[in-house]
Amino acid sequence: MSQSISGLRAWIFQRITAIYLAVFVPIALGYLLFFPVTSYQSWIELLSSSWVNTSLLLFVFAILLHGWIGIRDVVIDYVQPFPARMMLLVLVGLGLIVCGVWAARILFNVKGVV
Amino acid sequence: MRFRIYRYDPDQDREPYMQDFELAETPSGMMLRDALLALKAQDETLSFRHSCGEGVCGSDGMNINGRNGLACITPLAELKEPVEVRPFPGVPVIRDLIVDMQGFYKQYRSVKPYLIRYDPEPEVETLQSPDERDRLDGLYECILCGCCTTSCPSFWWNPDKFLGPAALLQAWRFLTDSRDQAENDRLEALDGPYRLFRCHTVMNCVDVCPKSLNPTRAIGHIRDLMLKKSI
Numbered sequence: 001m002s003q004s005i006s007g008l009r010a011w012i013f014q015r016i017t018a019i020y021l022a023v024f025v026p027i028a029l030g031y032l033l034f035f036p037v038t039s040y041q042s043w044i045e046l047l048s049s050s051w052v053n054t055s056l057l058l059f060v061f062a063i064l065l066h067g068w069i070g071i072r073d074v075v076i077d078y079v080q081p082f083p084a085r086m087m088l089l090v091l092v093g094l095g096l097i098v099c100g101v102w103a104a105r106i107l108f109n110v111k112g113v114v
Numbered sequence: 115m116r117f118r119i120y121r122y123d124p125d126q127d128r129e130p131y132m133q134d135f136e137l138a139e140t141p142s143g144m145m146l147r148d149a150l151l152a153l154k155a156q157d158e159t160l161s162f163r164h165s166c167g168e169g170v171c172g173s174d175g176m177n178i179n180g181r182n183g184l185a186c187i188t189p190l191a192e193l194k195e196p197v198e199v200r201p202f203p204g205v206p207v208i209r210d211l212i213v214d215m216q217g218f219y220k221q222y223r224s225v226k227p228y229l230i231r232y233d234p235e236p237e238v239e240t241l242q243s244p245d246e247r248d249r250l251d252g253l254y255e256c257i258l259c260g261c262c263t264t265s266c267p268s269f270w271w272n273p274d275k276f277l278g279p280a281a282l283l284q285a286w287r288f289l290t291d292s293r294d295q296a297e298n299d300r301l302e303a304l305d306g307p308y309r310l311f312r313c314h315t316v317m318n319c320v321d322v323c324p325k326s327l328n329p330t331r332a333i334g335h336i337r338d339l340m341l342k343k344s345i
Contacts (some may be wrong), residue, residue, distance in 0.1 A: 008340045009222040073314070077271045089138060 014069045024059050047110040060103040062095045072096040116196035119160065124311030130188055130207070132198075133157075140190050144210035146197070147174055149184035150211075159209065162211035169328045171326055172259030176211050177203055182261040204273065218260050221277045225285040225303075228294035246292040253287035255325050256280060260261060262319035262329055270311040276305075279319035284341040285310075286332035288297035291337060301340050310336060 037043050047053055071092050079085045115137045122130035135153045138141055147164050154160045162185070164174040169187035179201040190197070201207050206214040228262040231240075263269050263278035277285070285304060288294050304310040310333065 006309045007307050008337070008344060011311055011337065012309065012341065045309075077268065077312070 010072075013065055016102045017066040020058065020062045024055060028059070030058075036090060042111060047107065048066060053107055053110065057107050059102065060107075064100050068093065068096055103106075115149070115190060116158075117149070118196045118198045119153070119211070120200040121160070122206075123209055124161070126343070131216070131287055134196070142191065144190045144201070146188040146190060147176060147184075149190055150174075150199070153204060156206070161209050170257060172257035172324075172327055175259040175264075175324075176201060184259060184261070184324045187324060202260060202263045204264050204270035205260075215260055216257075217273050218263055218278065218280065221281040222264075222284060223256065225277060225281050226296070226300070227281075227284045227288060229288065229291065230295050230299075231293065232295045240293045242292050245317060249290045249292070250287060251260075251329055253283060253290070255289075256283055258323060258326055259324060261322045261324060262327075265318040265322045266313075267316055267318070268314060270314050272308060272312055275308035277309050279333070280315075282310060282313070282336065282342045283327060283329040283332045289336060297339075301336075304336060305340065 037046055047056070072089060075085055075088050075092070079088055117135040117137065118132045119125070119135060120130060121133045135156065137149055137152055140149065145167075147167060147324040150160070150162055150164070154162075155299040162174060164186060166173070169184050172184065172322065172339045175182060176185055177320045179193055182202060185199075197213065201211045205217065208214050235272050258280060262283075263280045264269065265281055266276075267282065268276050269278040282304075285300060287296060289300055294300075312332050313330070314332075315330055317330050318329075320327075324331070
């Protein structure tokens with residue numbers, strides 16, 4: 001992963017995902033402020049809209065990719081010994097993948113429920 | 115005026131220490147380099163590089179009260195006492211304020227800081243329009259003192275892999291030169307996670323440059339050009 005997403009490509013992905021996050025997060029928070037979700041049922045209803053579902057899925061993907069590039073940058077800067085660096089990156093990578101799969105499962109299951 | 119100066123002689127000292135100095139007379143307009151020369155008269159073992167004395171040669175770069183700068187153009191009047199003088203951070207110390215700049219020069223050389231042309235040599239000079247010439251302003255003035263690169267945290271962490279602001283400023287200086295024909299090769303050599311992209315726009319380089327140059331902006335230009343070329 002660090003070979004395929006490095007240098008220019010990592011930099012571009014970081015910026016593109018940042019733009020998406022900067023647009024999505026205020027809109028999502030604003031929406032939740034004006035239309036508070038109070039029950040489990042209303043969460044299901046909200047998430048069953050394919051717009052919400054897809055944009056949320058994109059949000060998860062964007063924040064995971066953004067986080068991966070950012071954490072990888074920090075690790076490359078500060079963690080010099082190769083074994084420690086490798087272990088940290090693998091742990092972070094696995095953690096992010098688990099988060100992604102978990103979030104995707106939730107979002108896809110909502111679609112299945114309705 | 116009181117000074118605290120970093121001392122280290124690898125032949126005698128087990129580890130570096132700070133030595134206190136006192137200078138009785140500091141006439142107005144005195145620069146730090148003059149003060150160091152006066153202190154060297156007190157203790158002739160004090161070692162530092164210096165040459166032109168007017169901010170042109172870039173020899174007497176050092177860390178002055180925590181900030182990189184050229185001693186010869188740093189007025190004593192601007193400095194808080196005791197003036198703490200150390201060698202550049204993040205590079206090996208040879209002795210006292212003298213540091214090993216080999217790594218810095220190696221990175222500078224690696225950007226091929228000269229015009230590369232593939233066309234046969236022309237009969238006359240390769241001319242530039244005034245606009246093309248203007249693009250070199252703010253780039254060619256670099257004196258390679260090393261103040262920027264040795265104040266860059268990204269260079270401290272990866273001095274062998276990250277080129278550092280001075281070398282990257284020169285990379286852009288030749289990328290944007292209308293006479294140069296190696297744009298693609300230069301850009302290709304800069305890609306990858308380290309050489310250019312370790313820059314996180316900390317901007318220490320801009321803060322300390324004694325020539326008021328802006329390496330961060332140059333690095334931004336290189337990224338933009340890479341982006342344009344890749345789409």
